[in-house]
Amino acid sequence: xxxxxxxxxxxxxxxxxxxxxxxxxxxxxxxxxxxxxxxxxxxxxxxxxxxxxxxxxxxxxxxxxxxxxxxxxxxxxxxxxxxxxxxxxxxxxxxxxxxxxxxxxxxxxxxxxxxxxxxxxxxxxxxxxxxxxxxxxxxxxxxxxxxxxxxxx
Amino acid sequence: xxxxxxxxxxxxxxxxxxxxxxxxxxxxxxxxxxxxxxxxxxxxxxxxxxxxxxxxxxxxxxxxxxxxxxxxxxxxxxxxxxx
Numbered sequence: 001x002x003x004x005x006x007x008x009x010x011x012x013x014x015x016x017x018x019x020x021x022x023x024x025x026x027x028x029x030x031x032x033x034x035x036x037x038x039x040x041x042x043x044x045x046x047x048x049x050x051x052x053x054x055x056x057x058x059x060x061x062x063x064x065x066x067x068x069x070x071x072x073x074x075x076x077x078x079x080x081x082x083x084x085x086x087x088x089x090x091x092x093x094x095x096x097x098x099x100x101x102x103x104x105x106x107x108x109x110x111x112x113x114x115x116x117x118x119x120x121x122x123x124x125x126x127x128x129x130x131x132x133x134x135x136x137x138x139x140x141x142x143x144x145x146x147x148x149x150x151x152x153x
Numbered sequence: 154x155x156x157x158x159x160x161x162x163x164x165x166x167x168x169x170x171x172x173x174x175x176x177x178x179x180x181x182x183x184x185x186x187x188x189x190x191x192x193x194x195x196x197x198x199x200x201x202x203x204x205x206x207x208x209x210x211x212x213x214x215x216x217x218x219x220x221x222x223x224x225x226x227x228x229x230x231x232x233x234x235x236x
Contacts, residue, residue: 056212124230124231
């Protein structure tokens with residue numbers, strides 16, 4: 001069974017610190033892929049994103065997506081940390097890390113995890129700032145659904 | 154059963170959660186949405202575009218034709234925008 005670490009938290013995270021346990025004491029792991037999603041200010045008017053989540057289901061759904069990834073690829077470890085609460089531009093929102101003996105599995109699984117998390121994990125972003133979109137909820141993108149669907153049922 | 158609302162569904166309903174007691178004729182998630190819409194303008198506004206609102210029964214995603222049966226918790230929310 002791969003080592004899995006899943007967490008929803010308000011605090012920022014340090015990628016190096018968080019991914020260290022995936023490789024600790026392991027001389028056989030040949031690849032670690034990490035993806036960090038950041039809070040992005042498109043037009044210069046975003047003060048912060050407020051991320052709402054469904055406590056309980058968020059953790060369970062991330063667990064289901066991770067189990068799906070582990071069934072598709074021979075992974076040694078998977079880490080998913082998703083933040084909630086108020087996040088400012090430049091701060092990290094989500095961290096996905098995968099380890100495997102060879103790089104292809106780790107790359108593919110990390111991309112799969114992000115595509116599935118975006119469309120299945122119950123998180124919602126609200127925009128705060130001084131622009132016209134302040135107070136609006138970020139709308140889901142059809143491109144994200146298409147990205148998830150390309151992996152098949 | 155307990156009903157939970159998130160993001161703009163929560164804002165339009167005006168509640169984060171509540172206890173509901175739908176009649177026995179309410180069998181599916183779609184039935185429940187129709188019943189909720191009859192409870193007031195706030196529910197009408199939240200479910201104005203029924204195809205957009207997603208649902209989860211006992212913390213798992215479901216389609217509108219899913220049977221509620223013995224579920225203890227139902228949640229309604231917009232398409233997800235995490236990651």
